[in-house]
Amino acid sequence: MSNKMHVKLNVNGTDHEFLAEPRELLIYALREKLNITGPHVGCETSHCGACTVTLNGKSVKSCTMFVAQANGAEITTIEGLGSPDALHVLQENFKEHHGLQCGFCTPGMITRAAKLLEENPNPTEEEVRFGIAGNICRCTGYQNIVKSILSAASELNSAKEAAQ
Amino acid sequence: MIPAAFEYYRPTSMEGVLALLQEHGDEARVLAGGHSLIPMMKLRMADVPHLIDLQGIAGLSGITIDGGTIRIGTMTTQHDIIGDAALTAAAPIMAEAALQIADPQVRYMGTVGGNVANGDPGNDMPGLMQCLDAHFHLIGPEGERTVAARDFYDSAYMTAREDDEVLTAITFAVPVGGHAYEKQKRKIGDYATAAAAVQISKEGGKVAAASIAMTNLSDTPVWSEAAGAALVGTDCGADAIKAAVAAMLADIDPTEDNRGPVAFKRHVAGIVLGRAIARAWSRA
Numbered sequence: 001m002s003n004k005m006h007v008k009l010n011v012n013g014t015d016h017e018f019l020a021e022p023r024e025l026l027i028y029a030l031r032e033k034l035n036i037t038g039p040h041v042g043c044e045t046s047h048c049g050a051c052t053v054t055l056n057g058k059s060v061k062s063c064t065m066f067v068a069q070a071n072g073a074e075i076t077t078i079e080g081l082g083s084p085d086a087l088h089v090l091q092e093n094f095k096e097h098h099g100l101q102c103g104f105c106t107p108g109m110i111t112r113a114a115k116l117l118e119e120n121p122n123p124t125e126e127e128v129r130f131g132i133a134g135n136i137c138r139c140t141g142y143q144n145i146v147k148s149i150l151s152a153a154s155e156l157n158s159a160k161e162a163a164q
Numbered sequence: 165m166i167p168a169a170f171e172y173y174r175p176t177s178m179e180g181v182l183a184l185l186q187e188h189g190d191e192a193r194v195l196a197g198g199h200s201l202i203p204m205m206k207l208r209m210a211d212v213p214h215l216i217d218l219q220g221i222a223g224l225s226g227i228t229i230d231g232g233t234i235r236i237g238t239m240t241t242q243h244d245i246i247g248d249a250a251l252t253a254a255a256p257i258m259a260e261a262a263l264q265i266a267d268p269q270v271r272y273m274g275t276v277g278g279n280v281a282n283g284d285p286g287n288d289m290p291g292l293m294q295c296l297d298a299h300f301h302l303i304g305p306e307g308e309r310t311v312a313a314r315d316f317y318d319s320a321y322m323t324a325r326e327d328d329e330v331l332t333a334i335t336f337a338v339p340v341g342g343h344a345y346e347k348q349k350r351k352i353g354d355y356a357t358a359a360a361a362v363q364i365s366k367e368g369g370k371v372a373a374a375s376i377a378m379t380n381l382s383d384t385p386v387w388s389e390a391a392g393a394a395l396v397g398t399d400c401g402a403d404a405i406k407a408a409v410a411a412m413l414a415d416i417d418p419t420e421d422n423r424g425p426v427a428f429k430r431h432v433a434g435i436v437l438g439r440a441i442a443r444a445w446s447r448a
């Protein structure tokens with residue numbers, strides 16, 4: 001029964017193919033098979049959001065998906081949003097506004113926030129708080145996370161206006 | 165948190181799903197969004213040797229409104245419901261309830277069909293479906309049949325669905341009048357301590373019809389005919405609300421758990437229902 005299956009994932013624009021047991025959780029396939037360690041394991045019980053990735057356009061807790069379900073999917077993790085030399089505007093703003101302390105929740109938080117801003121480029125503070133309600137932070141008290149996301153939104157919007 | 169091993173299938177037709185269900189009997193289960201089933205498998209509270217993923221089957225998601233009937237495909241997610249402007253115009257209680265389920269990530273994955281088929285008394289959609297007098301469409305080896313939401317739930321996790329049947333859609337008439345979905349929970353992402361779904365229609369300043377159901381206060385959702393009847397013909401004032409709440413409290417049967425003792429749950433149920441009735445009436 002522990003038959004392995006062929007799994008194909010496109011992660012951050014790169015195709016990967018590997019063998020895995022269907023029951024393997026997506027988070028472990030990403031971290032242990034593909035060495036993509038941005039998404040973290042916080043609770044492993046679908047509550048904290050540290051493992052959030054974007055999968056076929058949805059924010060998904062990758063601890064609550066079997067790798068078999070993800071077979072064929074396109075996935076974006078924090079590694080696909082920005083790099084140390086070219087930070088994503090959200091990363092820039094988290095740095096600027098102290099949107100992190102220990103940083104454990106940050107990859108999930110920013111990956112979720114990126115999707116939120118894609119769907120709602122001009123959120124109110126309340127909409128930001130509601131939109132990141134699936135991501136728990138033990139350190140910041142959220143105030144600076146919300147500030148960082150709102151600031152990133154206005155930066156993205158001014159850049160869009162300037163381009164027009 | 166590693167579930168027992170299983171065989172994974174992703175059939176591309178309903179015939180394929182039904183054949184697998186017949187072949188493997190109660191060793192097989194379908195997987196929708198997985199956000200109830202996977203946590204249970206990780207805890208090894210559910211053992212599913214044959215897991216049949218429905219994601220490969222075309223036509224199981226989508227919302228249509230036609231001739232006064234709303235049809236929601238089983239694989240439609242809570243996120244889809246919240247984003248559907250036509251549904252929100254026709255039946256605003258759907259989005260109001262969906263927004264109170266879990267958190268954004270869970271809502272992208274959690275499906276309407278999974279929520280109603282699951283049979284967990286904590287799920288929000290079953291009570292809502294009873295309030296709306298929805299019908300569940302099932303397909304199995306004997307063909308298709310329809311079961312009323314009000315007849316679907318026998319006890320926790322026990323429903324009218326046979327093991328070899330698959331839910332394909334839910335339907336209900338476009339509701340009339342005012343609505344409210346009111347939920348008390350300890351935090352975002354928690355199941356209800358108590359929740360109420362209410363639809364009320366008004367005629368000449370009086371309640372013409374009322375449908376009321378509550379969630380997580382019994383081992384099934386509770387649609388209380390008496391609670392609705394207590395409002396009909398009244399001006400929906402304090403006395404009428406009190407009578408409706410009393411009728412509902414006679415129909416629920418909460419048990420003590422980590423959300424509180426029985427007395428507390430009954431208290432919360434009364435507050436939640438009172439608020440829901442007042443809000444639905446204000447919109448009727």
Ligand SMILES: Cc1cc2nc3c(=O)[nH]c(=O)nc-3n(C[C@H](O)[C@H](O)[C@H](O)COP(=O)(O)OP(=O)(O)OC[C@H]3O[C@@H](n4cnc5c(N)ncnc54)[C@H](O)[C@@H]3O)c2cc1C
Pocket residue numbers: 046047193194195196197198199200201202203218238264265266267270273274275276277278279281282286287288289329330331332353354355356
């Ligand atoms: C952190 C968290 C918080 C949550 N909070 C809430 C909440 O507040 N309120 C709430 O209502 N829910 C809540 N949920 C549950 C969530 O809404 C689930 O997604 C939903 O209950 C089940 O939908 P699913 O598509 O994920 O179903 P699955 O988990 O895939 O399936 C659930 C069950 O239904 C069966 N099933 C699924 N589809 C069909 C079908 N078409 N035909 C026959 N059987 C089928 C499966 O075999 C399984 O037994 C929460 C979940 C999590 C992880």
Ligand code: FES
Pocket residue numbers: 040041042043044045046047048049050051052061062063064
């Ligand atoms: S690790 Fe996935 S939600 Fe916490």
Ligand code: FES
Pocket residue numbers: 099100101102103104105106136137138139140
């Ligand atoms: S910064 Fe430490 S958990 Fe969020």
